[in-house]
Amino acid sequence: MRRYRLKISGIVQGVGFRPFLYREAARLSLGGFARNTSYGVYAEIEGTDAACDAFLDAVRNGPPPLARVVSAEAEPMEPKGESSFAIAASEPGARTALISPDIGVCDACKREVFDPADRRFRYPFTNCTDCGPRFTIIRDIPYDRKNTSMAAFVQCPACRDEYDDPSHRRFHAQPNACPECGPKLSFLVNGKEAAGDPLALFGAYIERGLTVAVKGLGGFHLACDAQNEAAVSRLRQRKARYEKPFAVMLRDLETARRWCELSPGEEALLSCRRKPIVLLKKRGEPLADSIAPGNARLGVMLPYTPLHCLLMENRGALVLTSGNVSDRPMIYRDADIPALAGLADAVLTHDRPIERRVDDSVAVVSRGKVRLARRARGYVPEPVPLRGCGRVILAAGAQQKNTFCLVKGNDAFLGSHMGDLDDPETERSYCEEISAFERLFDASPELAACDLHPDYLSTRFAESLGLPLVPVQHHRAHFASVLAEHDIRENALGFIFDGTGLGDDGMIWGGEAFCGSVAQSSRAGHLLPFPLLGGEAAVREPWRCALAAAELALGREEALELCENRGEAEVLLRARDAGINAPICSSMGRLFDAIASVAGVRRTASYEGQAAVELEQAADARAQGSYRFGLIEEGGTLIFDWRALIRDAWRDALSGAGAGAISMRFHRACVALVRDAALRLRVQTGCGAVALSGGCFMNEILLEGCFAALEAEGFRVYSNEAVPVNDGGICYGQAAIAAATIKNPASPLF
Ligand SMILES: [Zn+2]
Numbered sequence: 087m088r089r090y091r092l093k094i095s096g097i098v099q100g101v102g103f104r105p106f107l108y109r110e111a112a113r114l115s116l117g118g119f120a121r122n123t124s125y126g127v128y129a130e131i132e133g134t135d136a137a138c139d140a141f142l143d144a145v146r147n148g149p150p151p152l153a154r155v156v157s158a159e160a161e162p163m164e165p166k167g168e169s170s171f172a173i174a175a176s177e178p179g180a181r182t183a184l185i186s187p188d189i190g191v192c193d194a195c196k197r198e199v200f201d202p203a204d205r206r207f208r209y210p211f212t213n214c215t216d217c218g219p220r221f222t223i224i225r226d227i228p229y230d231r232k233n234t235s236m237a238a239f240v241q242c243p244a245c246r247d248e249y250d251d252p253s254h255r256r257f258h259a260q261p262n263a264c265p266e267c268g269p270k271l272s273f274l275v276n277g278k279e280a281a282g283d284p285l286a287l288f289g290a291y292i293e294r295g296l297t298v299a300v301k302g303l304g305g306f307h308l309a310c311d312a313q314n315e316a317a318v319s320r321l322r323q324r325k326a327r328y329e330k331p332f333a334v335m336l337r338d339l340e341t342a343r344r345w346c347e348l349s350p351g352e353e354a355l356l357s358c359r360r361k362p363i364v365l366l367k368k369r370g371e372p373l374a375d376s377i378a379p380g381n382a383r384l385g386v387m388l389p390y391t392p393l394h395c396l397l398m399e400n401r402g403a404l405v406l407t408s409g410n411v412s413d414r415p416m417i418y419r420d421a422d423i424p425a426l427a428g429l430a431d432a433v434l435t436h437d438r439p440i441e442r443r444v445d446d447s448v449a450v451v452s453r454g455k456v457r458l459a460r461r462a463r464g465y466v467p468e469p470v471p472l473r474g475c476g477r478v479i480l481a482a483g484a485q486q487k488n489t490f491c492l493v494k495g496n497d498a499f500l501g502s503h504m505g506d507l508d509d510p511e512t513e514r515s516y517c518e519e520i521s522a523f524e525r526l527f528d529a530s531p532e533l534a535a536c537d538l539h540p541d542y543l544s545t546r547f548a549e550s551l552g553l554p555l556v557p558v559q560h561h562r563a564h565f566a567s568v569l570a571e572h573d574i575r576e577n578a579l580g581f582i583f584d585g586t587g588l589g590d591d592g593m594i595w596g597g598e599a600f601c602g603s604v605a606q607s608s609r610a611g612h613l614l615p616f617p618l619l620g621g622e623a624a625v626r627e628p629w630r631c632a633l634a635a636a637e638l639a640l641g642r643e644e645a646l647e648l649c650e651n652r653g654e655a656e657v658l659l660r661a662r663d664a665g666i667n668a669p670i671c672s673s674m675g676r677l678f679d680a681i682a683s684v685a686g687v688r689r690t691a692s693y694e695g696q697a698a699v700e701l702e703q704a705a706d707a708r709a710q711g712s713y714r715f716g717l718i719e720e721g722g723t724l725i726f727d728w729r730a731l732i733r734d735a736w737r738d739a740l741s742g743a744g745a746g747a748i749s750m751r752f753h754r755a756c757v758a759l760v761r762d763a764a765l766r767l768r769v770q771t772g773c774g775a776v777a778l779s780g781g782c783f784m785n786e787i788l789l790e791g792c793f794a795a796l797e798a799e800g801f802r803v804y805s806n807e808a809v810p811v812n813d814g815g816i817c818y819g820q821a822a823i824a825a826a827t828i829k830n831p832a833s834p835l836f
């Protein structure tokens with residue numbers, strides 16, 4: 087007989103881990119017990135050598151689907167003669183156990199929901215230890231029912247029996263519920279509960295072309311019939327969201343296969359338990375045009391709660407977009423339901439409070455890798471590994487697409503996608519969530535990192551903490567985010583093509599090449615700078631970037647002649663001459679805007695990046711030829727000179743070559759630029775690894791093209807996967823740099 091004590095850490099609470107231990111112990115005739123602790127699960131087992139070994143093997147190699155065992159240490163101890171296994175009460179104390187993200191409904195629960203003989207038949211809140219809400223219902227840890235928004239629901243005897251039965255898949259399933267004892271749906275019209283079956287009322291409203299707000303896991307969605315053009319257009323008007331694509335929920339994988347092109351990787355991602363929105367290529371036009379106008383891609387998700395399964399029962403597709411006006415944060419509190427009145431004709435809600443706003447995640451599959459464009463539901467708060475420094479770090483993130491991150495040990499806990507901090511409601515959530523993370527992960531920041539930009543709210547927040555502060559240049563953070571994600575410790579090259587961010591020299595950067603490591607990188611190259619006419623306003627006026635570039639490439643008179651609105655152009659250039667509101671930038675995002683305008687794809691934009699997205703979609707792979715960037719060496723730095731490229735693009739535009747050809751030739755030029763600059767820098771530095779990051783690399787043609795061209799030259803190429811390539815990944819890069827800085831004896835913070 088042997089006896090072992092086991093310390094198991096990772097995501098091992100709220101995921102059916104102790105029932106799993108119980109079943110394994112019973113199978114192997116082991117005695118002992120298991121209990122939840124602050125760090126995970128503590129267990130003791132007693133039995134034969136072979137049985138103990140088999141148990142340890144199962145823990146390490148075959149845990150339940152949602153569990154993630156980070157470590158399982160076993161230490162021999164004196165046998166006690168125990169022959170039965172028990173689940174002991176949780177131990178209170180310090181908090182390091184990981185919290186599971188919200189998980190899509192499992193097959194077993196789905197079967198019950200559609201089984202007329204089951205007591206949970208058509209019950210929208212069915213869940214078990216393998217699925218259901220987690221992060222969106224947790225108030226405090228340990229993760230016990232009393233610390234969740236299920237606290238108010240007292241389990242009926244039947245549910246209680248499941249909850250107490252170690253062999254049941256609902257053993258200690260904290261959100262366990264049934265029609266007797268759990269949350270209930272209600273259907274509100276004009277703020278009052280309507281009589282009748284809420285699901286039937288929902289169906290009737292949708293069929294009439296109306297919009298219904300639906301309370302989900304992390305907030306309210308707005309739903310309407312995705313095949314009813316009038317319904318979708320009306321929703322756009324009400325949301326004041328005129329062009330940004332809407333996401334759709336499709337009934338099942340079959341439907342998705344019919345309406346979209348699906349690779350095996352995309353199928354797997356779409357149907358995985360995290361259930362993100364996956365950006366897919368449309369096939370045919372069965373859905374309303376105004377869902378994603380002018381866009382070849384469609385954001386698709388499959389039902390991820392039993393409620394969704396019931397809503398999709400008799401239909402193929404619903405528009406399911408976040409419940410907010412324009413770019414404001416999604417509404418998630420019951421108290422804010424009245425604010426939905428202008429957006430929806432009715433509200434399908436329920437009485438289980440949402441503890442925090444968590445948006446849908448957005449992902450693509452590219453080069454066989456899942457790449458997150460927005461990291462939120464299904465992923466948060468699962469940590470991303472990061473080489474820590476022994477101190478707790480809070481990285482404040484950027485301003486747009488903000489996320490923050492808290493590093494403890496070698497785990498980076500990224501907050502859910504916040505959005506743009508200019509919004510006061512977003513700013514409030516930002517501060518609240520940072521406090522919540524500190525509480526949930528029992529981590530008080532000892533060190534903070536932020537952007538160089540003094541006016542970002544995230545920077546001001548970080549400064550207000552009174553901690554040692556590491557300011558991090560925006561694009562170096564992008565560079566470091568790739569190096570840290572792939573744990574690249576050698577010196578590498580980085581190409582960071584982005585919108586705009588403040589540079590070391592006070593200029594606006596965004597088309598940068600770096601050489602170095604997380605700890606130390608130098609600016610090895612950048613785009614030839616041009617003025618942003620009218621400052622940030624140029625983001626929504628791509629024609630201004632085209633004008634500024636044309637002036638430098640062709641001279642003022644010719645540039646003005648090419649302008650459709652010469653009067654306004656002259657005013658902007660005169661202001662620039664007078665030094666008014668025309669900061670100099672080296673932003674690749676803005677050069678994409680310029681080309682989009684030259685190509686006639688888009689001269690004004692309703693959201694940042696719209697012109698670049700449409701330019702990518704316009705690209706015609708059949709077009710021959712390529713433009714060229716010049717590479718000029720100036721004081722040890724490579725300048726990416728686009729002047730000849732702009733002249734060629736204008737010549738094509740005037741000769742009627744078409745947007746497809748102009749776009750394709752420009753994309754090829756960008757790929758060739760990265761390859762040629764990398765080759766030059768490899769000779770100078772010996773670096774054989776290349777990191778690609780920044781918002782422009784959301785562009786598939788660019789990302790795929792750069793991977794292929796660089797790999798053909800023998801480079802090892804990396805980009806972001808677990809954190810977004812856009813500003814949603816900035817916090818992670820900031821944290822990596824802060825951790826590396828503090829470990830450097832030359833640093834004043836060492
Ligand atoms: Zn389940």
Ligand SMILES: [Zn+2]
Pocket residue numbers: 241242243244245246263264265266267268
């Ligand atoms: Zn019940």
